[in-house]
Amino acid sequence: MYVEFLGIPRERAGLAELQVEAGTLGQLLGALAERCPALGELITDDRLHPSIAANLNGDAFVSDPATPLADDDRLLILSADAGG
Amino acid sequence: MPFGYHGRYLLIDASTGESDHIPLSETVLRQYIGGSGLGARILLDENGVGSHFDSRNDSRPHYRIADPLSPAAPLVFAFSPLVGSPLTTSAKFAVVSRSPLTERFNDSLASSGFAISGKRVGCDAIVIVGRAPMLSVLVIDDGNVRLQAADDLRGDTCQVTEEKLRARLGSDYRIASIGPAGERQVRYATISHDGRHAGRGGSGAVLGSKNVKAIAVRGTKRVEWAHPRELTELSRDLSKRSFGPATAKYRELGTATNLLTFNRFGTLPTRNFQSGTFDEAASLSPEQLSEAHARTRASCVACTIGCEHIYSLGDRGVRLEYESLFALGSLCGVGNGDAVLRASRRCDELGLDTISTGGTIAFAMECVERGLLDEPWLTFGSGDAVMQAIEVIGRREGVGQLLAEGSRRAADEIGRGSIAFAPQVKGLEIPGYEPRGLQTMALGFAVGARGADHNRSGAYDVDFSDKVDRRHATLDSVRHAIESEDKAALMDSLILCKFLRRVLEDFHGESASMLRAVTGWDVTPDELCETARRIVAAKRQFNLLAGWTPDEDTLPERFLSTPLPNDPEAALSRERLQELVAEYHRQRGW
Numbered sequence: 251m252y253v254e255f256l257g258i259p260r261e262r263a264g265l266a267e268l269q270v271e272a273g274t275l276g277q278l279l280g281a282l283a284e285r286c287p288a289l290g291e292l293i294t295d296d297r298l299h300p301s302i303a304a305n306l307n308g309d310a311f312v313s314d315p316a317t318p319l320a321d322d323d324r325l326l327i328l329s330a331d332a333g334g
Numbered sequence: 335m336p337f338g339y340h341g342r343y344l345l346i347d348a349s350t351g352e353s354d355h356i357p358l359s360e361t362v363l364r365q366y367i368g369g370s371g372l373g374a375r376i377l378l379d380e381n382g383v384g385s386h387f388d389s390r391n392d393s394r395p396h397y398r399i400a401d402p403l404s405p406a407a408p409l410v411f412a413f414s415p416l417v418g419s420p421l422t423t424s425a426k427f428a429v430v431s432r433s434p435l436t437e438r439f440n441d442s443l444a445s446s447g448f449a450i451s452g453k454r455v456g457c458d459a460i461v462i463v464g465r466a467p468m469l470s471v472l473v474i475d476d477g478n479v480r481l482q483a484a485d486d487l488r489g490d491t492c493q494v495t496e497e498k499l500r501a502r503l504g505s506d507y508r509i510a511s512i513g514p515a516g517e518r519q520v521r522y523a524t525i526s527h528d529g530r531h532a533g534r535g536g537s538g539a540v541l542g543s544k545n546v547k548a549i550a551v552r553g554t555k556r557v558e559w560a561h562p563r564e565l566t567e568l569s570r571d572l573s574k575r576s577f578g579p580a581t582a583k584y585r586e587l588g589t590a591t592n593l594l595t596f597n598r599f600g601t602l603p604t605r606n607f608q609s610g611t612f613d614e615a616a617s618l619s620p621e622q623l624s625e626a627h628a629r630t631r632a633s634c635v636a637c638t639i640g641c642e643h644i645y646s647l648g649d650r651g652v653r654l655e656y657e658s659l660f661a662l663g664s665l666c667g668v669g670n671g672d673a674v675l676r677a678s679r680r681c682d683e684l685g686l687d688t689i690s691t692g693g694t695i696a697f698a699m700e701c702v703e704r705g706l707l708d709e710p711w712l713t714f715g716s717g718d719a720v721m722q723a724i725e726v727i728g729r730r731e732g733v734g735q736l737l738a739e740g741s742r743r744a745a746d747e748i749g750r751g752s753i754a755f756a757p758q759v760k761g762l763e764i765p766g767y768e769p770r771g772l773q774t775m776a777l778g779f780a781v782g783a784r785g786a787d788h789n790r791s792g793a794y795d796v797d798f799s800d801k802v803d804r805r806h807a808t809l810d811s812v813r814h815a816i817e818s819e820d821k822a823a824l825m826d827s828l829i830l831c832k833f834l835r836r837v838l839e840d841f842h843g844e845s846a847s848m849l850r851a852v853t854g855w856d857v858t859p860d861e862l863c864e865t866a867r868r869i870v871a872a873k874r875q876f877n878l879l880a881g882w883t884p885d886e887d888t889l890p891e892r893f894l895s896t897p898l899p900n901d902p903e904a905a906l907s908r909e910r911l912q913e914l915v916a917e918y919h920r921q922r923g924w
Contacts, residue, residue: 256595258582291579301580301836303798308599311800328595329583331836332767332798 251321253282257329259302262288275304276315278325303330336360337560338415338852343376344457346472346479348544349405349464353479358458364855368414368458370441371827371869373430376459377439378876380408381432399880402432402536403519403543405465411510411549413453414829415852419559420569422576423831425449425636432880433535434543435521435690435740436761439783439876440535441790443826445634446528451508454553466545469517471499473507474551484547489514491683492526495548503550511548512538513685518730519543520738522690522763526682529653530634533687535762535784560854568851572837572844576638580836585631588643589656590620592766593664600901601771603764604664605714606696607757607892610768611900614669618659623671639833645675652679657788660766661692665757666699666720673717677724684728690740693763695723697741697756698733706748709733754891760785769893771904772797773807777815777914781887783873792832793818805904812917820866827869874924887915 254267263286270285272278276296283293292299296315305311305326306319319325335341341363346353358372366375381399400406409431416424427449433440452460456477466472469488470481487495495511509527516523516538523538524531532538541549559565583591596602597615604612616622620629620643627645632653634642644651652675662668662677681688699714701707712719712733726734736744741763745756757764762785769776778791788794796814797804821841825832828845838844842859849857874882888894889911897905 254598256598257591258579258586261586299579301582305599310803311798313800326598328798329591330795330798331583331833332592332595332794 251319251323251325253278254324254326256326259289259292259327259329262286262292264288272319274315274319275312275317275325278319279315298327301330303328336363336853336855337558338419339363339557340453340457340555342457343459343461344455344474344477344479345461345463347464348462348466348470348472348481348546351479351481355457363458365865365868366872367827367849367865368416369412369426369428369443369827369829370430370823371865371872372414372459373410373412373428373441374439374869374872374876376410376412376461377408377430377432378872380410380461380463381879397879399432399876402434402437402540405544406463407432407540407543409462409537409540409544411452411460413449413458414827416828416830416848417449417453418557419565419852421565421830421848422569422573422636422638423634423834424829425634426829426831427452428826428829429525429532429537431537431540433762433784434519434539435536436785438760438785438880438882439873440537441784441826442532442534442537443789443829444527444530444532445637445831446508446530447635448508448510448527448551450635451551451553453557454555455551456553456555460549462541462544462546464544469545469547472546472549473503474549476553476555487547488517492685493529493683496527499548499550504552507550507552509548509550512541513683513728515684515686515728516542517547518728518738520686520727520730521740521743522687524685524687526685528635529682531682531685531687534689534787534789538685559852561851565851568848572834573638575837576834578837581639581833584639584641584833587620588641588654590623590643590654590659592656593659594619596766599771600898600904601768602664603660603766603768605667606665606700606755607764607768608700609900610771610898610904612664612669615664617669618663618671618674623654623675626671627675637831639831641833647672647675647679650679653682654678657765658688661689662720665692665696665766667714668717668720669715670717673720677717677720680721680724684724686724686728689765690763691724691727693757694727694737694741694744695720697744698723698737700755701748701752706750706752707733756890758786759889760886762786767794768898768904769889770898770906771901772804773906774802774804774811774815776889776893776906776911777807777811777918778818780889780911780915781815781918783870783877789832790822790826791815791819792822792835805901807906807910807914809913809917812914812921815918816921819870820863823869824862824866827865
């Protein structure tokens with residue numbers, strides 16, 4: 251599956267998207283923390299920092315580490331503060 | 335008198351230069367705190383029959399809400415107990431009045447040294463009524479008021495006005511001024527200070543209607559803090575946390591980074607809300623703008639976040655926020671970063687609210703596209719057209735005379751159904767959040783006391799979470815919208831910057847601790863929840879007195895009859911919105 255980064259996660263990761271294999275949100279975040287150490291302060295165990303949000307395919311926002319992910323999913327990781 | 339306050343406001347009649355100090359009771363201060371809340375209460379009092387400048391001077395409990403551009407209309411600059419404290423982001427003030435754009439309650443907040451110096455003149459608010467006989471500067475020196483002729487400043491930009499007045503009066507004065515747009519009473523003119531603006535709702539036009547080009551303040555009167563040691567500790571802790579990940583977005587990228595996020599979600603208002611995606615969004619991103627324009631950072635006075643991102647353009651920088659970027663960029667179909675930077679700078683110079691400016695221009699562009707307005711040069715995608723429109727609005731020349739009135743009045747004039755796509759609620763142009771794709775925010779827009787507004791309702795935060803389905807609002811969305819509105823009312827009254835909102839993990843508890851350290855009051859989180867509701871209700875009370883009717887709590891027809899073209903699932907029916915608004919009123923007890 252693909253992970254898209256927006257906002258601070260993109261700034262930290264230094265890239266716009268990444269291909270990762272994971273069965274759940276928690277597994278994916280763990281994999282990201284390993285592959286992109288710069289994302290470290292944004293991921294604690296298998297959860298995102300409250301200032302960061304995750305969205306599945308542009309539809310639902312997800313936070314439960316047990317959220318199942320499919321191979322053709324796109325997970326968006328973005329700054330949670332949408333305001334300007 | 336409680337700590338943190340002077341316990342009075344300074345009432346100035348610009349017609350004569352006369353002034354008076356009006357006492358504020360501790361009860362009122364505790365009930366409304368400061369900023370928006372205190373400003374709302376003072377605005378109600380000063381519009382009351384029997385107010386200090388009402389010649390009838392009786393005490394009957396009724397009101398006569400003045401026309402916003404009439405001499406009788408009060409303009410309130412409200413400070414707060416936290417102003418001058420070491421708490422980060424606390425150097426803020428609220429400008430409160432009846433809006434000439436909406437005819438409803440308006441509070442626009444800003445940060446600058448004006449807040450600190452204004453409070454040091456020895457009051458918790460400055461209230462201006464009347465109309466000076468000639469264009470004037472209001473000089474307030476430690477509580478002493480005088481009017482100075484300012485005809486030599488006529489037509490000067492906000493920045494030039496500040497420079498000239500500091501050179502004339504002394505560098506220790508802090509200046510709030512209007513530009514040419516305020517002088518001409520453009521209905522969405524701003525009040526500028528230190529490069530910041532009290533931006534929305536046309537407070538600059540109100541000051542202009544009083545023939546006051548600028549207010550210069552200087553003072554030495556400090557307040558005492560109830561628990562200085564505790565306050566210092568709280569301030570240190572808050573400052574330390576303000577450097578963390580909760581504010582990284584603002585510090586490292588600025589609000590402009592929203593643009594790509596909103597575009598990805600299909601909620602970036604484009605071509606007057608005809609689409610939620612913009613093909614040229616990438617060219618407006620901070621990353622691409624930074625390639626062509628060196629970017630530096632700056633902070634408001636007494637702020638540790640440093641959210642201002644300033645892009646070089648010629649020999650001067652331009653501060654660029656998301657709202658300006660969307661309004662003068664995608665909303666007008668302009669994908670040229672240079673053009674947006676130039677337009678944003680010109681709005682700052684003239685003293686124009688960038689959101690209402692962009693919204694009104696985009697509306698006019700669609701009118702031209704539909705053959706409803708004969709201004710063939712005013713086309714989507716043209717940065718030159720945006721610049722030209724800004725110039726004629728600022729000078730109220732040609733079609734600028736019409737557009738200076740805002741999109742709602744322009745639609746009323748143009749007719750032929752154009753009100754259906756005038757991008758406004760209660761007359762205030764909608765900020766950069768597509769309501770059909772962000773439906774909790776849509777409710778926040780519809781019921782907002784000052785109209786469509788992202789600062790008085792931050793319900794978009796809920797839409798960008800797993801608490802709601804952003805494209806299918808339910809009655810459960812209502813409580814989130816209320817919580818957001820209450821939280822904003824409290825932050826705007828304390829006053830603290832909303833960019834701290836994720837830093838404050840226990841918002842009401844921490845707010846109570848801060849207020850306790852400053853004032854000595856035994857304030858509790860529950861009391862602050864009640865205070866927030868009281869402040870929201872005060873704004874509502876003003877609107878009722880100003881003629882509010884239930885049919886104002888809605889969105890333009892476009893949003894209720896047409897799904898978002900790029901995302902057909904994002905549809906909000908009139909019936910659904912009406913249910914949400916009715917439930918909002920029910921939960922408010924109105």
